[in-house]
Amino acid sequence: MSHLFSPTSVGNVPLANRIVIAPMCEYSAEDGRATDWHMIHLGHLALSGAALLFTEATAVEADGRISPGDLGLWSDETEAALGRVVAAIRRYSPIKLGIQLGHAGRKASSDAPWNGGQLVPPSAGGWQGWAPSAIAHNASEPPPHALDDAGLVRVRNAFVDSARRAIRLGFDAIELHAAHGYLLHQFLSPLSNQRQDAYGGSLENRMRFPLEVFQAVREITPDHVALGVRVSASDWVDGGWDLEQTIAFAQELKARGCEFIDVSSGGVSSQQKIPVGPNYQVPFADEIKRQVGMPTITVGLITEAQQAEDIVAQGKADMVALARGMLYDPRWPWHAAAQLGGQVTAPHQYWRSQPRDQKDLFGETRFGQR
Numbered sequence: 001m002s003h004l005f006s007p008t009s010v011g012n013v014p015l016a017n018r019i020v021i022a023p024m025c026e027y028s029a030e031d032g033r034a035t036d037w038h039m040i041h042l043g044h045l046a047l048s049g050a051a052l053l054f055t056e057a058t059a060v061e062a063d064g065r066i067s068p069g070d071l072g073l074w075s076d077e078t079e080a081a082l083g084r085v086v087a088a089i090r091r092y093s094p095i096k097l098g099i100q101l102g103h104a105g106r107k108a109s110s111d112a113p114w115n116g117g118q119l120v121p122p123s124a125g126g127w128q129g130w131a132p133s134a135i136a137h138n139a140s141e142p143p144p145h146a147l148d149d150a151g152l153v154r155v156r157n158a159f160v161d162s163a164r165r166a167i168r169l170g171f172d173a174i175e176l177h178a179a180h181g182y183l184l185h186q187f188l189s190p191l192s193n194q195r196q197d198a199y200g201g202s203l204e205n206r207m208r209f210p211l212e213v214f215q216a217v218r219e220i221t222p223d224h225v226a227l228g229v230r231v232s233a234s235d236w237v238d239g240g241w242d243l244e245q246t247i248a249f250a251q252e253l254k255a256r257g258c259e260f261i262d263v264s265s266g267g268v269s270s271q272q273k274i275p276v277g278p279n280y281q282v283p284f285a286d287e288i289k290r291q292v293g294m295p296t297i298t299v300g301l302i303t304e305a306q307q308a309e310d311i312v313a314q315g316k317a318d319m320v321a322l323a324r325g326m327l328y329d330p331r332w333p334w335h336a337a338a339q340l341g342g343q344v345t346a347p348h349q350y351w352r353s354q355p356r357d358q359k360d361l362f363g364e365t366r367f368g369q370r
Contacts, residue, residue, distance in 0.1 A: 046092070050095060051096060052096045178229050190239065230261075
């Protein structure tokens with residue numbers, strides 16, 4: 001039996017296999033509202049056979065968007081637009097749905113990647129970001145606003161409000177984004193957090209605000225919705241956030257009821273030096289899983305079926321998440337199941353596509369025609 005296609009769970013949410021579709025920014029929303037692009041994009045990924053599908057990073061307030069085209073969940077209008085997409089997926093797919101809630105912090109107000117991805121200043125229709133400290137991501141950029149006490153309360157409440165909306169929409173899982181150099185990661189890293197108050201300095205202080213946000217969301221999240229966190233296990237910069245600190249953070253999250261951890265790396269500094277290659281982030285997930293004992297998702301240049309199978313079979317992670325590989329091959333789980341001897345759930349409308357030499361790929365299927 002394939003390990004990749006064995007069942008598992010996050011919290012009280014059962015998963016049919018170990019394949020997760022990672023959050024992928026699409027830069028195609030309108031004032032935070034999901035559009036027809038999201039209906040097409042998420043709709044076809046929902047038919048992939050993966051067990052869990054995450055929406056892209058979804059901003060908890062307008063100033064928390066990475067770009068003007070980012071998805072949001074901060075108002076009745078953004079909730080209704082995303083709800084339309086969720087309802088369509090629920091009609092046709094059994095896939096579990098997760099949402100990644102985040103705040104871009106000092107990396108906000110960027111242009112779409114196909115337009116260069118550079119900072120958009122307020123004079124050109126952008127906005128000034130918020131951060132733990134007034135330190136710009138790049139030296140050529142204006143510094144962000146440093147969050148004061150009222151700002152911390154506002155952002156924390158925004159995460160809670162967006163989580164309530166996600167729960168109301170029927171999402172099965174919520175992932176708080178504390179990675180890739182965005183706001184919660186900015187609080188964790190000493191490279192971006194140079195505060196002199198209770199939220200800066202020591203590791204305990206730098207973890208304080210992300211843990212407060214998690215605790216506040218945990219208190220309103222029902223048992224049937226899994227709650228986890230995305231982390232960057234290393235800044236890949238000397239003196240920055242590292243694996244040892246990530247393990248300490250994960251242990252504190254677990255003590256507060258965190259049900260899964262999604263392990264990535266980098267993003268907080270333009271000085272990072274990342275040795276990118278297949279499985280380059282898997283050792284982080286492996287060590288966190290070993291030391292913390294929390295269900296763990298690994299990501300990053302996992303593209304081949306046997307590669308993913310080996311990661312799970314060797315106990316290096318509980319689940320693997322694919323992003324670009326899934327965009328390139330939206331039926332990746334079908335092809336992996338065919339190679340590894342697993343099964344996937346496919347819509348009835350596609351049963352006739354099952355290859356003759358893979359008659360058990362979709363399980364027991366009957367398709368008659370006069």
